[in-house]
Each structure stands twice: as C-alpha cells, then as structure tokens.
Amino acid sequence: CSSDLTDPEEGAALAMAILEKLLQLRATTVATTHYSELKTFAYSREGIENACVEFDVKTLRPTYRLLIGMPGASNAFAISRRLGLSESLILRAQQLVKADHAQFEHVINELENEKMMYEQRNADILERQQRVTELEAKVARTKEELAKKKGDFIRKAREQSAAMVRRTRRESEAIIKELKEQFDDQGIKRRQQAIQDARAKLNEAFEKSRPGIMAQKGVGKAVSLKTIQPGDIVYVKKLDQKGTVLSVQGKELTVQIGSLHTKVKASACRFLDHAPKETKAAGAPAASSSRRQSNAFMQKTQTIGREIDIRGMMVDEAEVAVGKFLDDAVMAGLSQVLIIHGKGTGALRKGIHAYLKHHRNVQSFQFADITEGGTGATVVELK
Template structure:
C-alpha cells in the first residue's frame, strides 16, 4: 500500500529533486532507496542528522565532500583475493583522502567551539588509513598510470624501454632524413604498426630496406616496413615492454593485497561517508525549497503553516495553512473543480511522507507533523483502464482495501469521495465512509462536490468544513484554503458574470430546495463575515504598525531633544564659567592693586581682603557637581529572549549588529559587519526585531552561491580575467576565515599557472604556496596558505 501511496502522492518525483544534491554515487544510491519510516525514534534521529547538516551549511557555506567513490565492489574483490586495476586503487585512495579531509573539517569546527552532537561521533569511529592512501598514491598517478617509483625493478625496466626506443627511433629518423630515404619513402615520418616502429615505404622500393612488412595503405602504394636494421632493437623493446607488463601486474597484486588487509576499515569509511553525504544532500535540498524542521508528535496532530508543494514552482504555488488532529480529526473540503482541493490533499500527504523520511518540509517555522503508522490515499487519477473499471469502481476497489486496513494511527486522504455515481447515493455513501473512518479514530481529509457533506461537518463533532477560495469577479480560484468555511458552488454567480439572463438564473434558483438555499445563504454570510473580519484585522494591524512607528519616531525625537538640551546647557554653563573666571582674574588683579595700596595705607586690613576673595570663590558656580547629579539616560528596555535576526547594540563596542544564533544560555553569536563574534547577553541592548513578511509566490532564481568555496576554478578563463578573479577570490577567502585554498589553473601551456604562482607569492594575504599533490589535482592546482 505504501508503494501505491508514494506513487499517487508523487514521492518518487520529490526524490528526483533530492537526488542531484548528493555529491557521490554512494549518496545517490541511498537517496534512491529512501522510504518513509514508521518508527518515531528513527524519524527523530533522521531529523537530527538533517538539522545538524543544515547548521553546518548555515555556518560554513559548504563542506569538503569531494573524492568519494563507490568502492564497495573493489573491497569485495580484494577481500576474496582478486586483483584491483589502477583505477580501482585510485578510487580507493581518493575515498580515503576525501574521508580524511572531511574528518579534519569536523575536528576544526569542534576546535572553533561549534556545538555538534552527531558528526564528531561519526568521525571518531572512522579510521584514517593514511598509510594505505600513501602506498597507493606513491605507485599510481592521478590518471591511473603506474609510476616508475612503484618499484626498483619497474624503474630499471622503463629505463631500458626508453633506451631501446631511443635507439630504434634514432635509426629510423636517420633513414627518413637521408636523401635516398626521402626518395623511397611516402612520407618522412616514423610510425607504429603492431606495437613496432616502422616507416612508410613506396611499394617499388620494398626490397631496399629488407626487414618485415607490417601493413600497407588502402591503395597498396605504401608499405609500412620495419627495416632489418631495427628488427633486433624492436625485439629488445618488445621484450622490455613484456617485462614491464608483468612487473605492473605484480605491483597491482601487491597493492590489492594491501587493500585486502583493510577491507573492514574501508567498509566503515564507505558507510560513514555515505551517511554524511546523505545528511548534507537532505540539508541542501531543504535549503533549496526553503524548508524548516517540523515538530514531530505521535498523537496524530498536524499543523502546517504556509505549506507549499515542493514540485510546484514558487511563482505558481500559494502557501496554505492546514491543521488536523486538534479540535477536529476530519476535514471536509468542498468547492468547484480546479480550485486546488486535490493540491491540498497531495501537499499534506507528501509533506507527511517527507517528514517521516527525515526530510525538512517547505513550511514556515513552528509547523507540526505527525508520525502515522499507516497512510492511505485515494486520488482521482488512479482508475484502472487495463481492468476496464469505471471511475466509481476504481475508487471503490481502493476504498474497500482502505476500510480493511485503517486504524486509529492512520492518515486517510480521499479525493472526490463518492464521485462517479448517482449524487444522492454517492453522498450517502461518502457520509457513511467518513463516519466509519472517524469512529475508528483515524485522521481524514476528504474533498467532495456534494452539498450534503457541507451540512455533515456541522452535525458531527470532530468534523470541520473547509473550502478553497474562489474569486467570482475574476472567475478564478485564489487557491487559499479556508478552514471553517464550506465551499459554494458559485454556479449562479459565474453564470451571471458570463452574461446569462437573470430570468433564467432566477428560475434555476426556484428549482433547488429551500434547504439548499439556506445552506448557500449561510455560506455566503460566513464568507462575507470572514472577509469583513480580515479587512478589519488588516486595518487594525496597519493602525498598530502606524502607532508603533509614531511611538518609535517620538522616542527618537525625545532622545534627540534631550541630547540637544544637554548640549545647550553645557554650552551655557561653559560660557558662564568663562565669564566668572574672567571676573575672578580681574578681581585678583584689583586685590593685587589693593595690596600695593595697603602698603601705603595701613587702614585697609588683611582679613578684609581675604574675606572678599572668599566671597568671590563662592560666587563661582560648581558645574561639575551639577553634572554628577544629572540623571543617567534610560536604556531601551530589554526583551526576555533574543532571536536570530534581532537588531542589537553591543555596548562595549558601541556598534550595532544582528543576532545570528544563541551560543549558550549567557552568550549569543552576533554579526558585526563582516565579523561574527560571541557576546555576553548582558552586553547586548535590544533595538528592534524585523517584522515577519508574508511569503508571496515568486519565481525561483538560480544564481551563484552567496558562500565562498574553498577552491577557485580558472580553467577556460583568459589570463587578465583570471588574475582579477584570483585577487577578488583571495580577499573573499580571507574574510571567510579560510586558512588554505586551492587555485585550479590546469596544466595547458603553463602560462596561467606561472601567472597564478607569481601573483600568490606577491599577495599580502598569502604566506605559502605549493603545487597540488596527486590527490589534490597534481600540477594543475596550486595550494595557497592564507595569513
């Protein structure tokens, strides 16, 4: 049943979206085998893996997962004593290297005090296998060739091969350069036939050179001859090459034996890195569809806020809010065709399957997903033409199976329940089926055309009506899901808008029952009330926003006024103090003159002069004391909890920043310009919180990642552009905090490599450079260590 449900809900198509985010064939294989789980503990663990990978991507931008290969077949062959070829050995070394690079990456994050709960444990159990990687890389080059250094014997044999080749080519080139040779040869070149060096001789000079004819041209005018003078040297060359082949086989066998000693460890590396690749594939996919981690529960409660179907483009989808399992366990969605009822069913079903697969779901933060033990779906595009079943028979065959298997831990999705037969009987059957599923305790969402089911939701406790909004003015659905409001047929309104005579419409209204009219009038009244409530709520929200803005502006102006008042007061006090100092200086001068006069007039007493000076001192205002008594400015009030995105002021730096996340109970990570740093909670002053923006449909734009990669690929770039790219990239890498980066320039003529090396040696932020190793790209890559 789950396979059929997965097909109906397009689970496999969702996996096709996920597949490209896996970086290796190992991860892709695991994506292909992904299926929903029904174990709450397993699902929680899977979500924890996805959440941790998402956290690493958010903080680091990318992860080093290159070099991973599917070497499971090679491991098995080595285990039973089989010989691996050079490419298989190279893949083994590459996988070991890739696992070691990722392990170092995780260890560095731990050193940087990034809180991780899963990856450090995985890496601690994974062996490094550095000796095996080094042994393979010392014998096999990056193109899968065996290096001379693989063994002393191989080096000797290859020296002999080069010597014999040189002898043969030298003798043949002497022939091609001679005047007689030019006359007798079709072309002055040395070529190879049957792995032996030959020259192209005109047919009429066949006997001149002797030796062996190995081939002839299509016309027969040219013979490819191995002259007698080089037959012996060619024989020696062929013998040396045979020895080389045997020696290479011997080396490959030795390396395969080394691999066989680590088959268990290699299997662990493969398992661990497969899980890591799968983790980051899920996290990258979640980022691409703007998904969030749902809160999981086992009590069958669903609350999806702003849910979006991942297979529908952003510029077409309208987010919906769906809840189930709280105040009601059955949701009946009514309304016309093409209104989005089936999309709602598929969205809830697919997002539930994704949540039970450990995937984050495209909803707003705070959404809730339930873990069901059984999920059933009967959706209208599944009728069996091969079995010649009608639409009704096809639906009923599926529903019969559902009724036998459904229980209280089930989610059931019915599309157009009871359709395809007599409306009266179909509606009655639909009500009976819904009653049965409700009594069993399952959670159900059903779509229908039948007006009888609109009243059903009002008569049953635990059942709720819903509809997809339809705009009569534009004659198009808005695709908004309205819970609590049943759908109207809109047939009369649509007909009127299209120009049908009112007399015909009035006559049609008289043909339907009074009860139906009452229901339609009630629905119309509900819709008008809902629209009025929404308008009033929007108006109230606008007023509140305006009041908050006004309060903020007034507060700011008050602060500016207080600052201006303080500045003016300080200026006045400074001027007053200046006047007093000036008066005092003049008084001191006068007293000095009086003292001179006292010498000539003893009637002026000394204590009178001292008293006058004391009064002058007391007349000087004490502004410093007044400043002490000033009341300090009040800080803006703190809020209980800071959240990511909040604008704050770091008081110790007197600088504004933005909260990134909560480091621990007493610290937050704050973005200050291009820097991120941990700041104590007491050092943060809350300023504002960005208001949530309603998500609107928008086209997905694919562009360059906002994160800096650890490598820059210059292949195909012109020299001048490449140099500019390197300059720009190094600045971005330094700001990103990288200690080492790779510049890929390829081998080519060497001009680009030389230019890159000269630039790196002169660059202010580069401390050291070196060519790439065999596992890093060889001479086609330059590694730069940053300061």
C-alpha cells in the first residue's frame, strides 16, 4: 500500500479506500505499510486489526514475534543512531517530522511497552494459578486421607470397647453368681450392696461403649401380647437392656431390669426367651427351711422397685405403705428412692414429709427433678 509515484497522503487515502472495499467484499486481506494514516485507520474500523513483527532496537534484529493488535513503530531514528549517523542530523530530522506524526510514534512505543508488561504479568498470574491448583489437589488428598484414618480409628475404638464390655460383663456376672451362692441371713445388706455395685459398674461400662451387642438390629422378635407372660425375658430397646417381665397390663409391660422396675410399651420391647422352668432332680433332698427363707428374701430384695406411688391414699395409709417400702429398699441395698405423692391440696405431701423427718433410715429428702415429677414427687436419700 505504498508507492514512490504518489504523494504519501494520496497514497494513504487510496489504500484506505481499497481496504474499505475489500472489507465490504468480506475478503481476507494482509496489507503491509509504513503509512501512519493506515495504522490509525485500522484502529477506527471494525473488522480490521493492526499487527506487527517485534523488532529489538538494541540488537537491530527482529525477534520474529507477531504482535496482534499492535501497529509497528518506525525505528528509523533509533537504527540511524546505532549505525553511527551524526546526532545533530538525527535531532534535525526529528525537528522536521510533523508534530502529530511524532506523537503517534510515541503513543505506539508506549503501547508496545505496556503490552510487554501485561504479558509478563499474565505469565506470572498463570504460574500462580497453576500453583494454587496443585495446592488445592494436595489439600483434597490430605482431607481424604484424614477421613480414612478417622474412620479406621473409630472402628478400632468401638471394637476395643465392645471387647472390654464383654470382659467386664463376664467378670461381673461371675462375682454376682459367687455372691448369690454364698447368700444367707448373715450380711444380707453388705452382699446385696456388692451386687448393686457390680451391676452399676457393668451398666456404666455398657452405656459408655454404645452401640453395644444388644443394640444390633434384628435382636429377638416382636412381642406377642397373646403369648407373653410373667417371667419371660425381653429386650428393652430404649434402655438397651435385657429384663424379666413381671406383669402385663393391656399393651404395657412391667419389666424388671436389675433391681429396678419400669413400665414400657410392648411395641418397645423384643421377645428373647420364655420363663425358665424349674426342675427338681429325682431323689434330691428338699431345701431346708432356712435356705427357702433366704431364697425368698433374696428374691424380694432383688425385685424391689426404686419408686412408690401413693397418690389417692390417706396420710395414715401412705405412712404404712412408705414405711414398708423404705425398709425393703434398705434391705435391697438402694441408696435413693422416689415417692410419688402428686400435687393436689398438698396435705399428703406435708404428711409424708413430716413422716420422713423422723424415719430412722432417711438421711435427707427433697423435691424431684422436673423430669421425674417436680413438686409432685420426693427423692429420698437412704442411710
């Protein structure tokens, strides 16, 4: 787009007209020029893009890097200076260049410098993004490894806990069996307390190691209200304990777990086994009277409940019932019991509190926690 036979301005105008026509025809065109007017023309026309091949002024050699969007700057003065042309001639030539042309060349040089700077920054950003991606992948792998180690640790801890519970249960049951064999009228309270302590330690270890063996799904079978009877063995799901059925009231069962009694719905239990049948070996001597009395007393102390309900009784009737209940609780080795007297007018509560103040086996008493009845029940600490 240049010619030695035309005026530069006319040549530039003619070149711009040709490029416009080619653009209308949607023809792909590559045009090389030294006209500054064409460089400005490319900036102002949609569909035309400036480009140049980078030139290293210091070495006077092309770098062969194609820069899209950047017009090439004229390096005539810089090249002349490097080739040894007189400085005075170069300065005079710069004075003769039109002001707008000089300003255009200056702007092009500034743009080229800025583009190189931004290319360097983009390269730095890309490198940092790659490092961030690598770090994120490393963090994800570390989290996965930690989750796996955590799962292995929890599984191992549960296995060890279950083994400890089984060992503790065997030891406790052995102690209880030995105590029962030695049970007689002498030292009843001391032995019964030892039994209570052993069972308490067993239950405490069992609760700490949940989920236990009995908490597994599918234990036993559904309780049938037609066939269930006192003495049968059931599993209470809510308490995660085995117990013995004492009585059946409609859809509820009274179950003995250790030395405590509790009422639960039949649907909340699982049937484990029928009541064991007592057998008597042929020719075996009858149990002595003292042994029968001891066994009966032991059974009584084992089945005593932790609470008594005296609602609806007169004060004198309640005193008799509470007195008998406290004596049985002491003999069973209980340290704390619950008396349910209700709220009502408060006469029954006052009468029972007055009775408890002078009872020989009562150490202290107070209203129950809100979960056990609040002011409608009294917790009694026994000596």
